[in-house]
Amino acid sequence: MKVVVRCLTKEFTPDQRTVRALGGIDFEVRDREFFGIIGPTGCGKTTLLHIIAGLEQPTTGSVEFVGEKTTQSMVSMVFQDSALMPWRTVEENVPLGAEFRNEQPSALKRVSQFFLEIVRLLDFGSARPYELSGGMKQKVAIARALANDPAVILMDEPFASLDAQTRLLMREELLRIWERDKKTVILVTHNLDEAVMLCDRIAVMSAAPALIKSIVSVDVPRPRSFRSMKDPDFVRCTEKIWDLLRYDVDKAMQQNP
Ligand SMILES: Nc1ncnc2c1ncn2[C@@H]1O[C@H](COP(=O)(O)OP(=O)(O)OP(=O)(O)O)[C@@H](O)[C@H]1O
Ligand SMILES: [Mg+2]
The missing domain is CATH 3.40.50.300 (P-loop containing nucleotide triphosphate hydrolases)
Incomplete structure (x- = not known):
């Protein structure tokens, strides 16, 4: 695009x-x-x-x-601080875009796992953001941006x-x-x-x-x-x-x- x-x-x-x-x-x-x-x-x-x-x-x-x-969507944004939802697990933070589009829970999990694998954080799916280092949080934010499948x-x-x-x-x-x-x-x-x-x-x-x-x-x-x-x-x-x-x-x- x-x-x-x-x-x-x-x-x-x-x-x-x-x-x-x-x-x-x-x-x-x-x-x-x-x-x-x-x-x-x-x-x-x-x-x-x-x-x-x-x-x-x-x-x-x-x-x-x-x-x-x-x-599916035009833009995703990654901010300076990861802006993750602290009450959600890593796996629940990633597929936000798909969740807004009302996709099935099984599809959300698939999307989440696919993109966590790309940023090499598959083992941290059930962790909460406070358990991650700054670099790991930013990787989750990048996974979330990619999972939204934006053009930009x-x-x-x-x-x-x-x-x-x-x-x-x-x-x-x-x-x-x-x-x-x-x-x-x-x-x-x-x-x-x-x-x-x-x-x-x-x-x-x-x-x-x-x-x-x-x-x-x-x-x-x-x-x-x-x-x-x-x-x-x-x-x-x-x-x-x-x-x-x-x-x-x-x-x-x-x-x-
Ligand atoms: N909502 C706002 N209300 C009033 N002024 C604003 C608002 N948002 C930004 N500004 C002003 O606009 C200018 C540009 O701000 P901006 O945050 O875009 O700069 P920046 O280049 O991102 O800075 P930095 O490198 O420090 O992040 C600044 O003078 C800032 O004070
Ligand atoms: Mg700025």
């Missing part, structure tokens, strides 16, 4: 003030592309994902999904709360899952290495009111792994993105001291 974002602006008006979050955003994500979004804090990345997900209305502009609708997966800093080594593992896991059944993915991250390791192209946003400064293509061959980070093309790509970002990161720091 292709995602076409046109002239998006978003203004918030908390207590009579106007906050211009998005200043006019245009880009297209190709079918089955792994597309990254990187930008300084507070520039409007989460707002942009919420608008694409339909959770928030833009002030002006549009989001269009172009392609044959072969799946949106991820908002999915690994931000994890320690550095778990993050490395999770990147490789996510690549493995994506290579298996390529979906269109839009990933927001603050981490340059993570963006370059995972993405086909990366949109670099400016400080609010955000614009897309540039869209950078990542020419690092796939399959990628931890070792790809030593590839000269990898290093060049992170440097290019940082050169585009650093002025706006500094500007954002002065806006939000």
Whole structure:
């Protein structure tokens, strides 16, 4: 599924003030592309994902999904904290989409087991979220997003709360899952290495009111792994993105001291 974002602006008006979050955003994500979004804090990345997900209305502009609708739902979202239901077991957390569609309990169990196997957590089906580590919870959230069988997966800093080594593992896991059944993915991250390791192209946003400064293509061959980070093309790509970002990161720091 292709995602076409046109002239998006978003203004918030908390207590009579106007906050211009998005200043006019245009880009297209190709079918089955792994597309990254990187930008300084507070520039409007989460707002942009919420608008694409339909959770928030833009002030002006549009989001269009172009392609044959072969799946049950258009988008699934993975949040920074896994947002699992703490009173449910892992197995009951995964097939939420199918549950909303009133599918039979036997079908829910099948869906759950299939996707828990993909994220290698089949043995934890009867555990509750509090019994899992942060990385495992995020894997359950990814299994839930996949189980919804969406055309597009949106991820908002999915690994931000994890320690550095778990993050490395999770990147490789996510690549493995994506290579298996390529979906269109839009990933927001603050981490340059993570963006370059995972993405086909990366949109670099400016400080609010955000614009897309540039869209950078990542020419690092796939399959990628931890070792790809030593590839000269990898290093060049992170440097290019940082050169585009650093002025706006500094500007954002002065806006939000
Ligand atoms: N519901 C809201 N009401 C008022 N202002 C909001 C609301 N949501 C976001 N904003 C403002 O819009 C701007 C963009 O916020 P957003 O959360 O999208 O940024 P972000 O790029 O995701 O930041 P971060 O990198 O810290 O996650 C900020 O100035 C924020 O204060
Ligand atoms: Mg955010």
